[in-house]
Amino acid sequence: MTNLPFKHLARRVRGALVICLVLGLAAPAAASALNVYAASSLRDVFTQITSSPMYNFAGSNQLQLQIERGAPADVFASASPQEARALFKQGGCTRPVTFATNKLVLIVPTSNPGSVKSIFSLRSGGRTLAIGSASVPVGSYTRALLRRLGLSKILQTNTVSQEPNVASIVSKVALGSADAGLAYVTDARIARDRVKMIRLPRYAQPPVRYQICQVIRSGVDAAGAKAFIASVRSGRGRALLKAGGFGLPPRR
C-alpha cells in the first residue's frame, strides 16, 4: 500500500525529468531559430531558398508595426521600400537593399464570370473587385496604377473588397468571390490553375521593389540574419526568385 504512492511519485518525477530534458534540449534550438518577417508574396520563394528560419508572412505594414513594437524579428523583407526605409530611419534595421522586383496583373477566375477582358472593362462598373487595402504595399501600388490609367473611379463603381495582403486577393478571385483582383504576377502564377492573368499597360506599372534588412534590437541573431540576406541575394537565391516570376535588380 505505502509503496504505491511512492512508485507513482517516482514515475511522475521521471516523467517530469524527461519533459525537462526534452525542453532543455529543444529550448536552445528554438531560441536560436532565425525569425524572418517577410511580405506574404514572398512565402513560396523564401521557403524554397531555406526552410530553416521561423517565418512570419503577412502584409509589410503589419510586420513593420510588429517589429516597431518589439517583435523578435531578425530579418525584415518588405514588398515596398516604404516600410523597410521607415524602420531604417528609426534605427530599427540596417540600410535596406533591393533584392527583387514585381509587377501587377489583373486576375480573374478561370471561368471569368464577370467577362473582364481588360482593366478598362471595369469602367462599366457593377462587378466585384478584390484589391489590397491602402495601407499594404499591394494596395498602394494598385491605387497608383489606377491613377496612372485614369481609372480611380472604378473603386466607386464596382463593389470593392479591401484585403490585408496579396494572398487574400488571389484566394478571393480563385474562389470566385470576386470577379477580378489586382495582385502581383508572382502570386497570380502560383494560382494559375484557378485564375487567369490579364496584362496591364506598361507605362502605368508602378515600380514594385522588395527590400530586405537586418533588424536592430537586443538579442538579434545578426550572424544568422546576415547569412539569410546573403542567401537571398546569392546566385541560387536569385535563380529561385527568377523561377518564381520575380524580377531582379542588377547585381551590386
Add this chain to the structure above:
Amino acid sequence: MIEVDRRDVLRLGAGGVIAAVTAGLVPPTAGAQLPAPTPIDDDIAFLSFATVAERASRDFYRAAFRRAKSGLTSPQRRHINRVASAKRGHILLLNAALGSDAPLSSDFVTILPKGAVKTRARILALAERLERLLVRVYLNGVAFTEDPATRLFLGRLLAYDAEQVAWLRGVSGHASKAGLFSPIELEAAAAELDAFLSTPDFPD
C-alpha cells in the same frame, strides 16, 4: 510680335526659344506667369502617359540625331536635336506637375524597333507615329482634364507636338493631311506605347 526675354534665349538657345515660343511653352512676355498644373484625381493619367511617351519620343530623337548616315541633312539633324532638348524640358515640367506620382527615369527603358533610325524615311515615319500618338492623347486630355491649369499645360504640349507633326510631314514631302486629329482613349494609346517600353529590372 512676340517678345522673348534675353535670359530665355540664353537658357534655351535661339532655336529652342523659337520652337518653344511658337509652341506656347515659353510665356510670351517676361512677366507672364502661367498657373502651375494641379491635377485633380484622374488628371494624373494624361500627365503620366505624357511623361513616359515624351521620354520614348525624346530617346528616339536622340538616337536619330546620333545616327550620322541616316540621310537626314545637317539642318534636319540639328532640328531633331533641338526637339529632343525641348522634350527634355517638357518631361521635367510634366514630372514637376506629377510630383510624387512621377515615374522615375529608371522605371522604363525605351525599346526602338530594329533599324528604326537606319534611314531617313524610317526616322520620319516613326517620329510622326510617336508625335501623332501624343497629339491625340493630349486632345483627349484637353477634353477631359478637370484642372484648368493642367488642361492649359496639355494644350501647350499639344501645340508643340502638332508643330513637330507638321515639320515631319513637310520634310518627308507629304503635304499636310486634310482633316482633323481625333482624340485617342488611353486604353488604345497605352497599347501603342507598350511597343516602345520595357521595364529594366523586369524583362518580359
